[in-house]
Amino acid sequence: MKNQKLELTWIGKDKRPKLEARILLEDAAKSYHAPTRSEQAIFDNRLIFGDNLLALKALEQEFAGRVKCVFIDPPYNTGSAFAHYDDGLEHSIWLALMRDCLELIKRLLADDGSLWITIDDNEVHYLKVLCDEVFGRGNFVANVVWQKRTSPDNRLRLGNAHDHILVYGKQPLIHQKFNQLEIGEARKKDFKNPDNDPRGAWASTDFTGMTGHATASQFYKITAPNGKKHPPPEGRCWAISELTFEKLLQENRVWFGKDGNSRSRLKRFLSEMEGQNAWFWWGNDEVAHNQEAKKEINALFGAKNPFDTPKPERLMKRILELATNPGDLVLDSFAGSGTTGAVAHKMGRCWIMVELGEHCYTHIIPRLHKVIDGTDQGGISKVVNW
Numbered sequence: 001m002k003n004q005k006l007e008l009t010w011i012g013k014d015k016r017p018k019l020e021a022r023i024l025l026e027d028a029a030k031s032y033h034a035p036t037r038s039e040q041a042i043f044d045n046r047l048i049f050g051d052n053l054l055a056l057k058a059l060e061q062e063f064a065g066r067v068k069c070v071f072i073d074p075p076y077n078t079g080s081a082f083a084h085y086d087d088g089l090e091h092s093i094w095l096a097l098m099r100d101c102l103e104l105i106k107r108l109l110a111d112d113g114s115l116w117i118t119i120d121d122n123e124v125h126y127l128k129v130l131c132d133e134v135f136g137r138g139n140f141v142a143n144v145v146w147q148k149r150t151s152p153d154n155r156l157r158l159g160n161a162h163d164h165i166l167v168y169g170k171q172p173l174i175h176q177k178f179n180q181l182e183i184g185e186a187r188k189k190d191f192k193n194p195d196n197d198p199r200g201a202w203a204s205t206d207f208t209g210m211t212g213h214a215t216a217s218q219f220y221k222i223t224a225p226n227g228k229k230h231p232p233p234e235g236r237c238w239a240i241s242e243l244t245f246e247k248l249l250q251e252n253r254v255w256f257g258k259d260g261n262s263r264s265r266l267k268r269f270l271s272e273m274e275g276q277n278a279w280f281w282w283g284n285d286e287v288a289h290n291q292e293a294k295k296e297i298n299a300l301f302g303a304k305n306p307f308d309t310p311k312p313e314r315l316m317k318r319i320l321e322l323a324t325n326p327g328d329l330v331l332d333s334f335a336g337s338g339t340t341g342a343v344a345h346k347m348g349r350c351w352i353m354v355e356l357g358e359h360c361y362t363h364i365i366p367r368l369h370k371v372i373d374g375t376d377q378g379g380i381s382k383v384v385n386w
């Protein structure tokens with residue numbers, strides 16, 4: 001049984017339509033760029049109108065191994081019929097389409113690239129197993145929980161408040177390469193300076209650890225300024241050796257509480273931090289919610305011509321901040337209203353988007369024109385100085 005390969009099966013799994021290679025034809029009349037090239041401008045982005053399997057296949061020759069971040073927000077398969085697309089495929093057909101799409105995406109990803117997929121409870125568990133099959137379980141990074149609502153759904157006794165964002169790398173431990181986030185104002189408020197340290201505000205952090213791999217040098221008693229001796233708490237050790245601790249003590253980086261008697265903690269100075277790490281919980285105060293996304297879309301297209309299921313620009317900004325740097329290539333093959341391209345563009349990333357529906361013309365093109373012209377001052381424009 002050891003090393004047995006577990007797979008998700010469904011009716012028709014082995015029926016694989018052969019994808020004929022297609023050539024992408026440029027519609028030069030629709031090409032659009034700013035009249036002058038600014039420092040941030042990137043002139044070579046692509047919007048592809050068509051089915052994503054065919055489009056991804058067509059991109060393979062030029063872009064295999066070059067895409068730094070793929071974000072997809074596929075139809076969640078909830079059984080809904082939205083104004084611009086249907087969201088109710090038979091479960092096994094949905095799985096087959098997703099499998100084919102994931103395989104193509106994997107080939108396009110750079111070795112240090114990552115894939116981010118938004119999805120809800122209807123299909124997330126099946127999609128997780130499917131992604132494990134295509135990407136390998138070892139390349140699973142996270143199931144980020146995004147708080148998409150602002151309040152409970154009154155129609156339901158137990159209502160959904162979040163979407164999942166499944167994150168995979170092409171290689172294991174990709175998260176080590178993710179960028180840190182800028183330290184937000186809310187987090188900065190945790191930093192104080194009760195001892196007037198000339199290095200400025202700091203926050204104290206615990207430095208106890210689990211004993212599993214601890215060495216003898218991590219079990220020592222720390223003498224607080226008032227003479228009280230503190231061993232590590234019951235069942236724990238210190239995370240640093242006594243030698244390191246002494247050095248930090250000399251540098252005034254240890255805090256024993258206002259009374260000088262408490263168990264010690266380390267001082268972490270705001271001035272020495274380059275950024276903060278992200279975690280798996282993304283609250284809507286940080287990355288917005290569906291209502292904010294709707295407002296952004298209404299501001300762009302008017303309430304009479306909305307797109308039903310856009311993602312907020314701040315959510316996309318968070319993903320691109322973590323997974324990419326300026327100039328990197330971002331791909332979204334379920335583009336919808338074009339949020340990924342709009343945000344990538346404002347953040348100086350290159351982008352490729354694919355969309356099958358007519359809203360490719362009615363929504364994405366006008367949206368990106370506004371971004372390129374600088375007349376879209378909504379979403380993240382002001383924050384990124386677009």
Ligand SMILES: C[S@@+](CC[C@H](N)C(=O)[O-])C[C@H]1O[C@@H](n2cnc3c(N)ncnc32)[C@H](O)[C@@H]1O
Binds near residue numbers: 312
């Ligand atoms: C949930 S929406 C994406 C919304 C997008 N993230 C946004 O912010 O506007 C999913 C989109 O995928 C598109 N889609 C569905 N199947 C597709 C396919 N086979 N090829 C290309 N696009 C497809 C739908 O038309 C729809 O616009």
